[in-house]
Amino acid sequence: AQTVTQSQPEMSVQEAETVTLSCTYDTSESDYYLFWYKQPPSRQMILVIRQEAYKQQNATENRFSVNFQKAAKSFSLKISDSQLGDAAMYFCAYRSSNYGGATNKLIFGTGTLLAVQP
Amino acid sequence: EAEVAQSPRYKITEKSQAVAFWCDPISGHATLYWYRQILGQGPELLVQFQDESVVDDSQLPKDRFSAERLKGVDSTLKIQPAELGDSAMYLCASSPVRTSGNEQYFGPGTRLTVT
Numbered sequence: 001a002q003t004v005t006q007s008q009p010e011m012s013v014q015e016a017e018t019v020t021l022s023c024t025y026d027t028s029e030s031d032y033y034l035f036w037y038k039q040p041p042s043r044q045m046i047l048v049i050r051q052e053a054y055k056q057q058n059a060t061e062n063r064f065s066v067n068f069q070k071a072a073k074s075f076s077l078k079i080s081d082s083q084l085g086d087a088a089m090y091f092c093a094y095r096s097s098n099y100g101g102a103t104n105k106l107i108f109g110t111g112t113l114l115a116v117q118p
Numbered sequence: 119e120a121e122v123a124q125s126p127r128y129k130i131t132e133k134s135q136a137v138a139f140w141c142d143p144i145s146g147h148a149t150l151y152w153y154r155q156i157l158g159q160g161p162e163l164l165v166q167f168q169d170e171s172v173v174d175d176s177q178l179p180k181d182r183f184s185a186e187r188l189k190g191v192d193s194t195l196k197i198q199p200a201e202l203g204d205s206a207m208y209l210c211a212s213s214p215v216r217t218s219g220n221e222q223y224f225g226p227g228t229r230l231t232v233t
Binding site (some may be wrong): 004042043044045047048050091093094104105106108109110111 | 121122149151153158159160161162163166176209221222224225226227
């Protein structure tokens with residue numbers, strides 16, 4: 001079974017600085033998707049960035065980028081020029097690309113609570 | 119912008135009572151998910167629907183939980199009887215298709231407290 005581990009329960013960053021959130025995962029599959037979701041307090045979870053395992057190029061979305069190391073099964077999120085609105089719980093998630101399978105559920109880590117200091 | 123709707127947002131119930139949550143996915147989304155998020159943990163899938171059919175309910179405690187999506191649109195998740203350990207956030211999500219890396223869109227959740 002696949003697992004996702006986030007070893008940093010809490011992180012803090014100064015406004016305008018850069019922070020990196022860590023995520024490791026375990027799987028025997030070769031094709032899959034990885035995601036970072038953001039969950040602001042009392043608001044719905046939204047997708048931050050997505051990475052397809054078959055793509056070697058790291059995904060980027062504006063100030064958000066990932067460092068995907070497939071062999072090491074590592075998927076970290078870098079937030080540049082941090083803003084107050086970035087404060088939230090961040091979840092790393094794994095999803096199989098098992099097209100013939102029954103489910104495509106997301107498997108989440110335990111989350112990292114990011115605080116942004118003004 | 120279309121969003122997943124959930125109600126109620128908060129629910130307090132006593133142990134052994136019945137409770138129900140409702141979810142209305144984004145229009146046209148065939149796949150609907152119910153996740154449970156216990157405080158301090160990541161969400162875990164309870165049940166997945168493809169249209170009106172259950173695709174995965176392997177983690178659903180079927181002795182007390184039930185879920186339905188009768189017309190393949192909105193869905194109801196029921197707990198009867200509720201137990202103290204059911205206190206959690208219940209998240210509904212939807213996606214356009216079942217396969218590929220399509221994004222799952224989440225609702226705001228229902229926070230359940232069982233006393």
